[in-house]
Amino acid sequence: MTVEETRSRRAMDRIGLLLARHGGISNARMRDALEATGLSTRQGITLMHLAENGPIGQQALVEALGVDPSALVAILNDLERDNLVERRRDPADRRRHIVVLTDAGGSVLTRVDAAMDAVERELFVHLDADEVATLHRLLSRINTAVNDDACREV
Amino acid sequence: MTVEETRSRRAMDRIGLLLARHGGISNARMRDALEATGLSTRQGITLMHLAENGPIGQQALVEALGVDPSALVAILNDLERDNLVERRRDPADRRRHIVVLTDAGGSVLTRVDAAMDAVERELFVHLDADEVATLHRLLSRINTAVNDDACREV
DNA sequence: CCAGATCGTTGGTTTGCACAAATAATCCGT
DNA sequence: ACGGATTATTTGTGCAAACCAACGATCTGG
Numbered sequence: 001m002t003v004e005e006t007r008s009r010r011a012m013d014r015i016g017l018l019l020a021r022h023g024g025i026s027n028a029r030m031r032d033a034l035e036a037t038g039l040s041t042r043q044g045i046t047l048m049h050l051a052e053n054g055p056i057g058q059q060a061l062v063e064a065l066g067v068d069p070s071a072l073v074a075i076l077n078d079l080e081r082d083n084l085v086e087r088r089r090d091p092a093d094r095r096r097h098i099v100v101l102t103d104a105g106g107s108v109l110t111r112v113d114a115a116m117d118a119v120e121r122e123l124f125v126h127l128d129a130d131e132v133a134t135l136h137r138l139l140s141r142i143n144t145a146v147n148d149d150a151c152r153e154v
Numbered sequence: 155m156t157v158e159e160t161r162s163r164r165a166m167d168r169i170g171l172l173l174a175r176h177g178g179i180s181n182a183r184m185r186d187a188l189e190a191t192g193l194s195t196r197q198g199i200t201l202m203h204l205a206e207n208g209p210i211g212q213q214a215l216v217e218a219l220g221v222d223p224s225a226l227v228a229i230l231n232d233l234e235r236d237n238l239v240e241r242r243r244d245p246a247d248r249r250r251h252i253v254v255l256t257d258a259g260g261s262v263l264t265r266v267d268a269a270m271d272a273v274e275r276e277l278f279v280h281l282d283a284d285e286v287a288t289l290h291r292l293l294s295r296i297n298t299a300v301n302d303d304a305c306r307e308v
Numbered sequence: 309c310c311a312g313a314t315c316g317t318t319g320g321t322t323t324g325c326a327c328a329a330a331t332a333a334t335c336c337g338t
Numbered sequence: 339a340c341g342g343a344t345t346a347t348t349t350g351t352g353c354a355a356a357c358c359a360a361c362g363a364t365c366t367g368g
Contacts, residue, residue, distance in 0.1 A: 015290045016180050016274045017199065022296050023177010024325095026170050031354090040354085045171065058316065068356065073317055087316095095315040095364045120170045126295045135292045136169045141280045142176050178355095185324095194324085212346065222326065227347055241346095249334045249345040 026123060033115040037108055038082070042067065043075050044112040047084065050101040051109055055088075057096045084108055180277060187269040191262055192236070196221065197229050198266040201238065204255040205263055209242075211250045238262055
C-alpha cells in the first residue's frame with residue numbers, strides 16, 4: 001500500500017489528472033470484473049439502461065449512452081446473439097428497432113450489478129459511507145456540458 | 155420514474171461508472187487543452203515530473219509515471235526532438251540516460267500548467283473551493299493498489 | 309407520388325494505451 | 339575476464355474507443 005508513495009505527489013495534486021487516472025482505474029476494474037459475465041462495460045451499461053428505461057429505440061439508446069450509432073450496433077449484435085436483448089421492429093415506424101431486455105438479460109444483469117458492487121466496495125474501501133455519498137454528490141456536479149466555444153464552429 | 159423496481163440501480167447512480175465517465179471527460183479535456191502546446195497529456199505530465207523531481211533516469215521515470223518503458227521512449231523522443239528535454243548519459247553508469255528539463259521545456263511547462271488550470275476551472279465550475287478540496291481529498295484516498303489476487307501469481 | 313429526411317447498418321480510419329519479446333550497450337560480482 | 343544482470347531501445351501485437359462516409363429501407367411533408 002505504500003508503493004504509490006513513490007509516484008509523483010505534485011503531479012497528482014492536479015485534481016484533473018487525479019480524476020482522469022482514477023477514472024481509468026475504475027474503468028479497468030469494471031472491465032475485469034465483468035469478464036466473468038462475458039460482457040464489456042458498455043454492454044453492461046446498456047443492459048442497465050434497458051432495465052431502467054424499458055424498451056427503447058436505438059436512436060434513443062445512442063442518445064442516452066452517448067455512444068456512436070455504429071458502436072451501439074456492435075454492442076447490440078453481441079447482446080442479441082446471447083439472447084440477452086431482442087430487437088423488434090416498431091410497427092408504428094418500421095425503420096426503428098425497439099430494443100427490449102430479455103429474461104436472460106435480466107438475470108445476467110443481476111450478476112453485472114453484483115460485479116460492479118464488488119468493484120466499488122474495493123475501490124472505496126478506505127472511505128466510509130458518508131464519504132462515498134459526498135464523493136458521489138460532487139462527481140455528479142462536475143461540468144460535463146460541452147464547451148460553447150466548441151459549438152460555434154459554423 | 156417509479157420507485158418500485160430497484161433490482162438495478164440507475165446507471166449513473168453507479169459511482170464507479172460516474173468516476174470512469176468523468177475521468178474520461180477530464181482526460182479528453184486535458185488532451186484538447188494541450189493541443190495548443192503540441193503535447194500529449196503524458197508528455198505534459200512528464201514535463202511536470204521533471205520540473206518537480208529534477209533530472210532523473212528513465213528507469214525512475216518509468217516507475218514514477220507508471221508507464222511502459224517503451225512508451226516512455228516514444229514520449230522522450232518527441233520531447234527531445236522539440237528540445238524540451240535532454241537525455242544525458244550518466245557518467246557514473248553509462249547505461250543510464252539522465253533526463254533533464256531544458257529552459258524551453260520549462261517555459262512550455264508554464265503553458266501546460268495554464269492549460270490544465272483552465273480545464274479544471276471549467277470542469278469544477280459548479281463547485282466552490284471547499285468542495286473541490288473535498289473532492290481532491292476523497293479522490294486521493296481511492297484504493298489504487300493492485301488486487302492481492304493479481305500479485306500471488308508468482 | 310416524390311424529394312428529402314431519418315434509422316439502423318456496414319466499413320474503414322485513427323488514436324491512445326497496455327503488453328511482450330528481443331537486442332545492443334553497459335555494469336557488476338566473482 | 340567472464341557470465342549474468344540492468345538500461346534503454348526497437349518492434350510488433352492487440353484492444354477499446356472516436357470518428358466519418360456511405361448505403362438500403364422507410365417515413366414524412368408538400
